[in-house]
Amino acid sequence: MPMLRIEGLDHRWTGARQDTIRVGALALGAGENLFLHGPSGCGKSTLISAIAGVIDVAEGAVCVAGRDIGSLGSGARDRFRADHIGLVFQMFNLVPWLTGIENVILPCTFSRRRRRRAGNPEAVARRLLGDLGLDPDELGRKTAGDLSVGQQQRVAVARALIGTPDLILADEPTSALDADAKTAFLDVLMRDCKAANTALLFVSHDRGLEGHFDRSVDFRDLDRGGTR
Amino acid sequence: MIGFSLRSLWNRRFVAGLTVFAIALSAALIVGVEKLRDGARDSFVNSASGIDLVVAPRGNPVQILMAAVFGIGGTGTAMSWESFEWLENMPGVAWAVPIQMGDNHRGYPVIGTDVTYFEHVRHSGGQPLQLASGTLFIEGQADGAVLGAEVAARFGHAPGTVIVNAHGSGDVSFHMHDDAPFTVTGVLAPSGTAIDRMVIVSLAGFDAIHAPHGTPDADPLDAAGLAVPPRNTRADHETHEEHREHTGHDHDEGSRAAAGTGEHAHPRGRDPDGHAHAPERLNAVYVGLADRTGVLGLQRAVNDRAAEPLSAVLPAVALTELWGITGTAERALQIMAWTVALASIIGMVVMLSATLESRRREFAILRSVGASPAHVVRLILTEAAVLTGAGLFLGIGIFILAARVAGPVLASRFGVQLDTRGFDARELAVLASLFGAGLAAALVPAIKVYRATLADGLSVRI
Known part of the structure; x- marks a missing residue:
């Protein structure tokens, strides 16, 4: 069963004259990773929102872990997202007044499934942060606002991984990092996703990262009609 | 969350x-x-506890209640002792306590009454007044005063302290009765009512403040007054007539010396009703009934009294009127x-x-x-x-x-x-x-x- 399957997804923002995104077909199995690249503004973030169930999509267009996102109500989509999807963004990933560890275990407060799968969220959070090369004690002390951007991005990855979701969506998570940090970051992300058998959809305009991934797709090739 | x-x-x-x-x-x-x-x-409610009817010269019920029970303001004119006796002997009346007002002790109201006051006046749902220290003034004792808890606490008065009252009900007074001092005999325990703010003296004492000055101690009439039961004599009646002009608190010295001494003639005697002193003017009477169901009938009888225009006030009714205001x-x-x-x-x-x-x-x-x-x-x-x-x-x-x-x-x-x-x-x-x-x-x-x-x-x- 593919963790992510997209078939004929069209979405148009309210007031737009053309469809913002048109995706013909895309599939991702458990433990697989996919690098999706395309220029800024081509609709990558909209695709992430559609998969995460934040915007309304047609029935049958998006399936995550075998569930048709378009058939769920908005409340059910929120619960489904909490249970099955981890998200990492370019910036502003963390709640600034919570500590690093509190940020990591945040999904466990909204999802019973993730809490159950994590077992002891705090211990898992510490282990994940340690794996990512961070000092768990420091992150239990410092609030997210006091962390460096590199630290924040790794905390965000730990948060996406906790409770082993079925799918991780990463939207330009490396653009604030320098070259060495990018490589280290991607290695850990990839390794942990493989270890948890989590599917990873990684979206970026930076084609230099392509080599780290099993597969690579140009966003415009998914696009049947063109957004520009 | x-x-x-x-x-x-x-x-x-x-x-x-x-x-x-x-x-x-x-x-x-x-x-x-x-x-x-x-x-x-x-x-207000606690202060008026136990009083079934307040009788005063005709006036506004709220004003009468405020003045007679809470010591705020005053009643207009005054009522006669005869009306008090009439009231006391009405069927159904268990007790009647005479009240005189109009003076203050450093802003606190002074009331003149007799010792039955302490017996009948209740506060806060029927509790009797308690002495914190000292004793009540002896019946007929003209210069004794019992203080409310706050008056005593405010000025540090204790039994034995000599106090001077002033005329009028306000805080500022130009007329001190410093020739008629009182000796504190007792201090009441706090009741949380208007009584805490009162100075209670005997009727004789209250009248003494308003007696003309310079009364010789050895006035022959004094002895005569003691000897003769004052109420039923023609002479007594005359002194009352004369003294009535006094109720405006005219302290004109000398000219009414005779009346003054006449007034002083009977404070230490007992009138036939057992009241130590029979002043000819009262401001109000507290009335308690043996059976409260008769209160409306008594109220009507008082209001209809031909001899003198009086008002009988039901405290609860007047309070309701007060809340309206x-x-x-x-x-x-x-x-x-x-x-x-x-x-x-x-x-x-x-x-x-x-x-x-x-x-x-x-x-x-x-x-x-x-x-x-x-x-x-x-x-x-x-x-x-x-x-x-x-x-x-x-x-x-x-x-x-x-x-x-x-x-x-x-x-x-x-x-x-x-x-x-x-x-x-x-x-x-x-x-x-x-x-x-x-x-x-x-x-x-x-x-x-x-x-x-x-x-x-x-x-x-x-």
């Missing part, structure tokens, strides 16, 4: 603290107004307090709304980890509940503190006791409605949050 809200508020603790403080002040104000109102009413002022105070509360709740809405713009990222992050817009709305409402609830508790604390500080002053100046021990259903309802108002007002930012959160999704476009 509460823990999360608390953390979020702690992150904005300065503004949140100010908001809580503003709500606390308005809550304290509202509670204070309610408690003042209750305290004022209790003070004070109700307007109470409502004005309540409106003011609620206006302040409205301002502080608006302050909270402003605070919550102002931070929304900068928190949209925070909400988007929460959305990305699985929070629904409803979660975010609940977060805002929880914050409002925490702010309002903390404000209410702090407000109650401020009120209790203020009541402790201001309580003694309120009690001594106005006879109002603030009850800080608990809240009645009405006050709890007021607090609950304030809490509800806070939550309802928070719906405005909550709805804004709901819309913004839905529109922003996972990324914020600002």
Whole structure:
């Protein structure tokens, strides 16, 4: 069963004259990773929102872990997202007044499934942060606002991984990092996703990262009609 | 969710603290107004306990009650001793206590009465008056005075202290009765009523203040007065006639010396009714009935008395009338307090709304980890509940503190006791409605949050 399957997804923002995104077909199995690249503004973030169930999509267009996102109500989509999807963004990933560890275990407060799968969220959070090369004690002390951007991005990855979701969506998570940090970051992300058998959809305009991934797709090739 | 809200508020603790403080002040104000109102009413109700009827020269019932029971203001004219005796002998009357008023001791009302006062006057639902120290003045003792608890405490008076009263009921008086001093014989235990603020002297003593000055101690008439039962003699009647001109408190020296000494003639004698002294003028009479069902009949009989225009006042009825008058002022105070509360709740809405713009990222992050817009709305409402609830508790604390500080002053100046021990259903309802108002007002930012959160999704476009 593919963790992510997209078939004929069209979405148009309210007031737009053309469809913002048109995706013909895309599939991702458990433990697989996919690098999706395309220029800024081509609709990558909209695709992430559609998969995460934040915007309304047609029935049958998006399936995550075998569930048709378009058939769920908005409340059910929120619960489904909490249970099955981890998200990492370019910036502003963390709640600034919570500590690093509190940020990591945040999904466990909204999802019973993730809490159950994590077992002891705090211990898992510490282990994940340690794996990512961070000092768990420091992150239990410092609030997210006091962390460096590199630290924040790794905390965000730990948060996406906790409770082993079925799918991780990463939207330009490396653009604030320098070259060495990018490589280290991607290695850990990839390794942990493989270890948890989590599917990873990684979206970026930076084609230099392509080599780290099993597969690579140009966003415009998914696009049947063109957004520009 | 509460823990999360608390953390979020702690992150904005300065503004949140100010908001809580503003709500606390308005809550304290509202509670204070309610408690003042209750305290004022209790003070009146408790003071009038046990008195079935107050009889006074014809006048406004509220004015009569205020003057005769609470020592505020005065009754217009005066009533005769004959009317008192008539009243005392009416069928159904268990007791009657004569009251004279019009003087003050450093602003506190002085009343002249006889020792039956202490026997019959009750306070706070039927408790008898208790002496804290000393004794009552002996029946007929002209210069004895019993002090209310606050009068004694305020000036440090104790049994044995010699006090001087002044004419008039106000705080400022130009006419001191320093030629007619009193010796404190006893101090009453606090009753929480107007009695705490009173100086109680005998009728003889009260008259003595108003007797002309320079009465020789060895006046031959004095002895004559002692010897002759004063009430039934023609001579006594004449002195009464003469003295009546005195009731305007004209202290013209000398010209009425004879009348004065005549008045002094019988303070230490007993009249046939067992009253130590029969002054010819009273301001009011407290009446107790053997059977309270006869109160309306007696009231009618008093009001219809042909010999003298009198009013009989049912304390409960006059109090209801009084609440009608004070109700307007109470409502004005309540409106003011609620206006302040409205301002502080608006302050909270402003605070919550102002931070929304900068928190949209925070909400988007929460959305990305699985929070629904409803979660975010609940977060805002929880914050409002925490702010309002903390404000209410702090407000109650401020009120209790203020009541402790201001309580003694309120009690001594106005006879109002603030009850800080608990809240009645009405006050709890007021607090609950304030809490509800806070939550309802928070719906405005909550709805804004709901819309913004839905529109922003996972990324914020600002």
